[in-house]
Amino acid sequence: IPSNSYGASNGSDSKKLRVEEAPPSRVLHIRKLPNEASETEVIALGLPFGKVTNILTLKGKNQAFLEMGTEEAAITMINYYTTVTPHIRNVPVFVQYSNHKELKTDAGNQRTQAVLQAVSAVQSGGSPSSDVQEALAAASSPVLRIIIDNMFYPVTLDVLQQIFSKFGTVMKIITFTKNNQFQALLQFSDAINAQQAKLALDGQNIYNSCCTLRIDFSKLVNLNVKYNNDKSRDYTRPELPAGDGQPSLESSVAAAFSKDSNSLLGKIPELLSIPRLSLLYFPSGALNPLSAAAAAAAAAGRVALAGQAGSSGVLLVSNLNEEMVAPQSLFTLFGVYGDVQRVKILYNKKDSALIQMSDANQAQLAMSHLNGQKMYGKIIRVTLSKHQTVALPRDGLDDQGLTKDYANSPLHRFKKPGSKNFQNIFPPSATLHLSNVPQDVTEEDLRLLFSNAGGTVKAFKFFQDRKMALIQMSTVEEAIQALIDLHNYNMGGNQHLRVSFSKSTI
Numbered sequence: 001i002p003s004n005s006y007g008a009s010n011g012s013d014s015k016k017l018r019v020e021e022a023p024p025s026r027v028l029h030i031r032k033l034p035n036e037a038s039e040t041e042v043i044a045l046g047l048p049f050g051k052v053t054n055i056l057t058l059k060g061k062n063q064a065f066l067e068m069g070t071e072e073a074a075i076t077m078i079n080y081y082t083t084v085t086p087h088i089r090n091v092p093v094f095v096q097y098s099n100h101k102e103l104k105t106d107a108g109n110q111r112t113q114a115v116l117q118a119v120s121a122v123q124s125g126g127s128p129s130s131d132v133q134e135a136l137a138a139a140s141s142p143v144l145r146i147i148i149d150n151m152f153y154p155v156t157l158d159v160l161q162q163i164f165s166k167f168g169t170v171m172k173i174i175t176f177t178k179n180n181q182f183q184a185l186l187q188f189s190d191a192i193n194a195q196q197a198k199l200a201l202d203g204q205n206i207y208n209s210c211c212t213l214r215i216d217f218s219k220l221v222n223l224n225v226k227y228n229n230d231k232s233r234d235y236t237r238p239e240l241p242a243g244d245g246q247p248s249l250e251s252s253v254a255a256a257f258s259k260d261s262n263s264l265l266g267k268i269p270e271l272l273s274i275p276r277l278s279l280l281y282f283p284s285g286a287l288n289p290l291s292a293a294a295a296a297a298a299a300a301g302r303v304a305l306a307g308q309a310g311s312s313g314v315l316l317v318s319n320l321n322e323e324m325v326a327p328q329s330l331f332t333l334f335g336v337y338g339d340v341q342r343v344k345i346l347y348n349k350k351d352s353a354l355i356q357m358s359d360a361n362q363a364q365l366a367m368s369h370l371n372g373q374k375m376y377g378k379i380i381r382v383t384l385s386k387h388q389t390v391a392l393p394r395d396g397l398d399d400q401g402l403t404k405d406y407a408n409s410p411l412h413r414f415k416k417p418g419s420k421n422f423q424n425i426f427p428p429s430a431t432l433h434l435s436n437v438p439q440d441v442t443e444e445d446l447r448l449l450f451s452n453a454g455g456t457v458k459a460f461k462f463f464q465d466r467k468m469a470l471i472q473m474s475t476v477e478e479a480i481q482a483l484i485d486l487h488n489y490n491m492g493g494n495q496h497l498r499v500s501f502s503k504s505t506i
Contacts, residue, residue: 026071027098028078033062034091041088042066043116044199045095048166049077052116054103067103087203142191143218144198146184152210152425153361154368157233159206160184167200168193172223174232180429180503187223210422313341313357314385315367321376322350327404329375329484330355331411336483336500337369337425338362339412342390345402356390362414369427374477375484411488426503430458430479433502434469438495446471449489453482459506472506 022029030042039055042064046052050073057064068074074097081095144164148155157173164170169189176183188194194217202215225234227243234240317330327343334340334355342356357363363384371382393399406412413421424433434446447457450471455478461470473479479501487499 022097022099024071024075024078025097025099025101026068026074027100027103028066028068028074029096029098030064030066031062031094031096032091033057033064033093034089035062037062037064037088039064040195041199044196045081045086045088045093046073046077047196047200049073049080055116056103065098065100065103084205090203141217141219141221142188142194143220143223144186144188144194145216145218146186147214148182148184148206149212149214150210150423151182152365152422153207154364155182155206155211157184157230160186161233161235163201163206164188164197167197171236172225172232172234174223174225176231177427179505180426180431180501182427185218185220185223312385312388313338313359313363314387314390315355315357315363316352316383316385317355318352318381318383319378320345320351320353320380321378324376325350325353327353327402331404331406331409332484332487333375333480334366334370335411335413335487337366339414340409341405341407342392343404343406344390347399347402350402354385354387354390358414365425373428373480375480377477421500424500426501428476428480429501429503430474430476431470431472431502431505432479432483433500433504434471435467435498435500436491436495437467437469437497438491438493439466441491443469449486450482453485454478455482461506470502470504470506 028046030045033042037057039057042057043052043055043066046066046068049068051069052066053069054067055064068077078095078097085092086095087093146160157175160173160175161170164186167188170186171189172185172187174185188197198215198217201213203212205212223234225232225237225240228234228238228240229242315334322345325345327345330343330345330353331340334357338357338359339362340355341358343353345353355366357366367382367384370380372379374380390403392405393403437446443460443462446469447460450457450473456474457471458474459470459472463469471482473482483499483501486497489497489499491497
C-alpha cells in the first residue's frame with residue numbers, strides 16, 4: 001500500500017480537536033516527529049513495551065505508524081505515554097491508536113526490515129548480524145556516559161545494571177561524582193546494545209519526576225575496572241578485590257541481588273503500587289518487573305532486606321568531633337536531605353550519634369550524600385542503624401542536652417508535598433545557594449557574614465531578583481560549616497536566610 005493511503009486525518013492541531021479517539025489497536029499513530037527523526041528512534045519508543053513488528057514513516061508529514069506484536073503491548077505503551085510525554089531528539093511527540101488494525105507495507109523495503117530484525121535480535125538477547133548492525137545508526141562506542149539529573153533518591157550501580165541489562169550484556173560499570181552530579185560509565189558487550197539503550201532510555205526518569213537519565217556515548221571504548229565494590233564493577237571478573245575502605249559485593253544493597261533476593265518478592269505488589277517508581281514500571285517487554293522493583297526498593301531502602309538493618313529511618317553517625325558537635329548542627333546538616341525527627345549524641349561515646357529521619361528513603365539519601373564528608377575537621381561515617389527509633393530520655397532525666405526532639409520543627413524542608421526543595425537536592429559542594437535574602441542586604445554584607453563563619457569566599461553572584469544568590473567557598477568542608485552556621489540565620493526584620501548546596505559553580 002502506498003504511503004499516502006495512510007494519510008493522517010489529524011496532522012494539525014486544529015484537525016486533531018475534531019477527530020474521535022480510535023479504539024485500541026496494535027498499530028499506533030505517532031505525530032509531530034522532528035524532521036531528522038530516524039526509523040530506529042521511532043522504533044525505540046515501542047521497544048520497552050514488547051516486540052515491534054512493522055513501521056511506516058511519512059517523512060513529509062512528520063508522522064509514523066508503528067505496529068506492535070500484540071494489542072496488549074500497544075495498550076501498555078499508550079497508557080505509559082499518557083503520563084510520560086515521549087521525546088525524540090528533545091522534541092515532544094504524540095502517540096495515539098491508529099484506525100488501522102495492521103500495517104500492510106511493502107515487505108521489500110530492505111532497510112526497514114533490517115532495522116526491525118536488528119531490534120528483534122537485541123530484544124531477544126541475540127547478537128545482530130554485521131549487515132543488520134550497519135542498518136542501525138552506527139554507535140561508535142559500546143560505552144555510555146550516564147548523568148543522573150534531579151537525584152532525589154539514591155541510584156546505585158545495581159539499579160543501573162538492572163535497567164540497562166535489558167538491552168544487552170552489561171560488562172562493566174564505574175560510578176563517580178563530577179560537577180556535583182552522580183555519573184556513570186557503563187560498557188555493553190556490543191555497541192549496538194549501547195545504541196538501543198540510549199535511544200530507549202535517554203530522558204526517562206528512574207523514579208517518577210526525578211532521577212532523570214541523560215545518556216551520551218563515551219569517547220572511551222573500553223573501561224578499566226580495578227575493584228568490584230559499590231562504586232565500580234566488572235561483571236566479567238568476579239575475582240577482583242573490593243579495594244581499600246570500600247564495601248564489597250556483600251554490602252546490604254548487593255544482597256538484594258543474591259540468591260536470597262526471593263525474600264523481596266513477597267513485597268513486590270506493595271512496591272509496584274508506590275507511585276515514585278517510573279522506569280521500573282516498564283512491562284515485561286523491557287524489564288523484569290519483579291527484579292527491577294526489588295532493585296529499586298533495595299536501593300532506596302524501601303524494604304527490609306532479609307536479616308539486614310536499614311528498614312528504619314535511623315542513621316548511626318560516627319567519628320564526629322565530640323568537642324564541637326551538637327544536636328542542632330547535625331539537625332541542620334542532615335536536614336538538607338530529609339526531615340530530621342530526633343538526634344541523640346551517645347552518652348558513653350560522644351563521637352557518635354543516632355539521627356532519626358522521617359522515613360527510610362531520607363535516611364538512605366542522607367547516608368549516600370554525607371558519608372565520608374568532613375565536619376568540624378573530621379571525616380564522618382554514616383551507616384544505617386539497627387534501631388527503629390531514637391528514644392527520648394525518661395521524664396525528669398537530665399541527659400545534658402544530648403537528645404533533641406525535632407518532630408515539630410518549623411525548619412523541615414520537605415513537609416510540604418510538591419515543595420520545590422524536592423527538586424533541589426544536591427551533594428555537598430563548595431558552592432552554596434542562598435535564598436530569602438532581604439532587599440537591603442548587599443554582596444559585601446553576605447561576603448562578610450560567610451567569611452566570619454570561618455571560610456574564604458572565592459566568588460559571589462546575585463540572581464536577577466536579588467532575593468537569591470550563589471556563594472562559593474574555597475572547600476566543600478568550609479561550605480558545610482557555613483551551611484550549619486548560617487542556614488536560618490536571622491537577617492533582620494524576621495527574615496531568615498535559607499542555605500543549601502548548589503550544583504552550579506560561579
